[in-house]
Amino acid sequence: MYTQALDLPPTDSAALASAPSSAAIPFDPRAASGQSHFDAMMDADGKIEPQDWMPSAYRKTLVRQISQHAHSEIIGMQPEGNWIASAPSLKRKAILIAKVQDEGGHGLYLYSAAETLGTSRDQMLDALHTAKAKYSSIFNYPTPEWADVGVIGWLVDGAAIMNQIPLCRCTYGPYARAMIRICKEESFHQRQGFESLMTQMQGTPEQRQMVQNAVNRWWWPVLAMFGPPDTDSPNSAETTRWGIKRISNDDLRQRFVDATVPQAKILGVTLPDPDLKLDEATGKHAYGPIDWDEFWAVVKGKGPCNQERLTRRVSAHEEGQWVRDAAQAYAAKQRARNQVRAEMEAA
Numbered sequence: 485m486y487t488q489a490l491d492l493p494p495t496d497s498a499a500l501a502s503a504p505s506s507a508a509i510p511f512d513p514r515a516a517s518g519q520s521h522f523d524a525m526m527d528a529d530g531k532i533e534p535q536d537w538m539p540s541a542y543r544k545t546l547v548r549q550i551s552q553h554a555h556s557e558i559i560g561m562q563p564e565g566n567w568i569a570s571a572p573s574l575k576r577k578a579i580l581i582a583k584v585q586d587e588g589g590h591g592l593y594l595y596s597a598a599e600t601l602g603t604s605r606d607q608m609l610d611a612l613h614t615a616k617a618k619y620s621s622i623f624n625y626p627t628p629e630w631a632d633v634g635v636i637g638w639l640v641d642g643a644a645i646m647n648q649i650p651l652c653r654c655t656y657g658p659y660a661r662a663m664i665r666i667c668k669e670e671s672f673h674q675r676q677g678f679e680s681l682m683t684q685m686q687g688t689p690e691q692r693q694m695v696q697n698a699v700n701r702w703w704w705p706v707l708a709m710f711g712p713p714d715t716d717s718p719n720s721a722e723t724t725r726w727g728i729k730r731i732s733n734d735d736l737r738q739r740f741v742d743a744t745v746p747q748a749k750i751l752g753v754t755l756p757d758p759d760l761k762l763d764e765a766t767g768k769h770a771y772g773p774i775d776w777d778e779f780w781a782v783v784k785g786k787g788p789c790n791q792e793r794l795t796r797r798v799s800a801h802e803e804g805q806w807v808r809d810a811a812q813a814y815a816a817k818q819r820a821r822n823q824v825r826a827e828m829e830a831a
């Protein structure tokens with residue numbers, strides 16, 4: 485996923501604490517000309533690479549956004565992962581395992597991209613595990629029924645694609661390149677979710693009702709996933725100038741609603757919004773008010789599953805310590821062997 489275009493004001497954003505301070509960035513004697521190079525690159529919509537000079541605010545914003553995105557991918561493995569053992573067929577189980585594994589991979593690409601900005605993976609994980617860093621609030625909702633898995637694919641991955649396609653053109657090279665592959669995989673995720681729901685909708689009345697119930701649960705949190713209204717997003721002008729955010733939260737949300745309404749019709753489900761209505765003149769759908777109080781409550785840790793997600797994440801990390809130890813021991817052994825070989829060849 486899953487950025488949620490979450491422009492937290494600095495005082496409210498503990499995630500900023502995990503970003504490197506400008507003091508941590510080595511002094512660059514070319515900095516004076518660096519700014520003009522950077523500005524020229526922004527004007528030309530070019531790419532900034534890790535070795536290039538960049539303003540510290542650009543670096544901080546990227547570290548916050550990319551690490552938040554990585555955390556969302558990793559935490560996002562949980563609500564669907566909970567269904568792997570209970571998937572209704574071998575085919576669905578294989579698809580679900582592959583999808584959850586893809587999300588883990590997305591997290592790893594993104595942690596790698598963020599590391600190129602000078603922050604370590606340990607720092608980022610520490611911020612996540614101590615609840616200083618945010619992740620997409622959508623993953624703090626539960627998946628009580630099998631249909632929730634299909635709805636996550638259709639709606640949550642669908643919203644993610646809408647949000648993330650513009651990031652493939654982000655001015656920061658490593659992020660943009662990671663997003664190209666991620667978007668291809670998200671597209672598969674969205675289609676498998678829709679196909680799974682389509683199959684369930686051709687089943688029994690109970691199965692159809694299960695799908696409708698899941699749509700009712702997820703619709704509003706998914707609309708909130710695009711982040712606060714544009715009037716409430718203080719950082720948007722700067723991130724737009726930097727080519728990090730190219731389409732506003734409200735515009736992305738509108739595109740998502742307009743794309744999803746016809747899909748819901750094909751599926752045969754009702755979107756739970758009595759105010760949802762097509763404006764014939766514009767071709768856009770009007771929709772009802774989003775409960776922003778609920779959104780902020782979930783962002784601030786009071787969602788139905790915040791505690792469960794974090795506890796599970798921390799224990800998975802602790803249980804994986806032996807794997808990291810083994811990988812490091814192996815790498816050290818390889819280095820020692822290579823050194824001995826190099827010395828023998830030199831002798």
Ligand SMILES: [Fe+2]
Nearest residue numbers: 485557587590
């Ligand atoms: Fe993903």
Ligand SMILES: [Fe+2]
Nearest residue numbers: 485641670673
């Ligand atoms: Fe996905």
